[in-house]
Amino acid sequence: MGTVCESDKYLLNRHTENHFTAGEIVRDVIIGVSDGLTVPFALAAGLSGANASSSIILTAGIAEVAAGAISMGLGGYLAAKSEADHYARELRREQEEIDTIPDSEAAEVAEILAEYGVEPHEYGPVVNALRKNPQAWLDFMMKFELRLEKPDPKRALQSAFTIAIAYVVGGSVPLLPYVFIRVAQKALVASVIVTILALLIFGFAKGYFTGNKPVWSALQTALIGVVASAAAFGMAKAVQS
């Protein structure tokens, strides 16, 4: 392996960069809770506006949460699996190209570096170094030509469960009032209050974890909920008339 020389190492240790990364699990929770808090809430609000009973609203809401959790969870799992298959296919193809047409692959490395104003006499040694190290060369092509990251096989399943559970948890918030309050109109009031509160709190946390202004994120998240339920309410009234 190449060595980073002493003075470089010293500079790297002195200066640690603090680039923000949300984390894949946080991202999946955000995806699940965002939709979970919004769509079941809007559906329940819309049906309340159409004068449906608490019983129907709960039936529709819970059916929607079950369907949504499966669609997002199972759909996300299959999508992650197909990305893993795609990576494996591209890896095999690059390996084959390195084995059968190394000069063309070397030309691609040259082209990548040339884009950054590096002259042939400057990038030449780097290209040669890669040619002598086929494993490193393959990694380089996957990352810098194809821009693909090696997927973690556990992630597909983890991601599916995280999103599905987050959706169920999110969806429970607007629906719980309808479990306890018989009169749909009163349950609606309670649902609006707890859900808008939850949207604000969740939006704030989301902003905090993703490095965006938390207050602004809280307001945006609550706004989506309000717009979605207004649309659902309006459509439900329109269908009923």
Place this chain on the structure above:
Amino acid sequence: MGTVCESDKYLLNRHTENHFTAGEIVRDVIIGVSDGLTVPFALAAGLSGANASSSIILTAGIAEVAAGAISMGLGGYLAAKSEADHYARELRREQEEIDTIPDSEAAEVAEILAEYGVEPHEYGPVVNALRKNPQAWLDFMMKFELRLEKPDPKRALQSAFTIAIAYVVGGSVPLLPYVFIRVAQKALVASVIVTILALLIFGFAKGYFTGNKPVWSALQTALIGVVASAAAFGMAKAVQS
């Protein structure tokens, strides 16, 4: 700018690589139609199982499609906007680091190349070439250290509308039978037939466009719809009892 020398150019022209890219619009259509075909279908099936009338089913279905389209569309738009803000912040920070602590940044370039088995005497000229070209250096850090792509400002809005419209189109398929068929049980049969058909066709097309086996993709897509509606049906029966 650096020049790719003549023999390299010749090799690049001779050998064109056909790496598959699904396209961002295709990806958004897939996202929208996948959920749109699945969740409204499952909701309608679930409510039919709970013996709701065609009128209630249509009300719930259309309200859910409106809410879902807004949640996905508006949510996707705000997510894309915050990614653009994140990119702008990281760009400013890298630029500042290049201006104020160039030696540390140069050490990072060295570290990136050293990972691929490139020795200091081999990557040295590349590092120096970048130091002489601050704009190229900044691009290099954004792409190879932070792995961030410059987002297209039009994409956020495009993406939002594409997903939202795709969701509405997808959701219309399982709901249309309930518009024309008064008796919910009969509408359910028609809805199941057209939706499973649509899921198979859409799944096939999705597989074709994403480079995955189309028949397998068709079956997986239909399976998600079946599992989601079975879950919705089961939950709806459970709530009604």
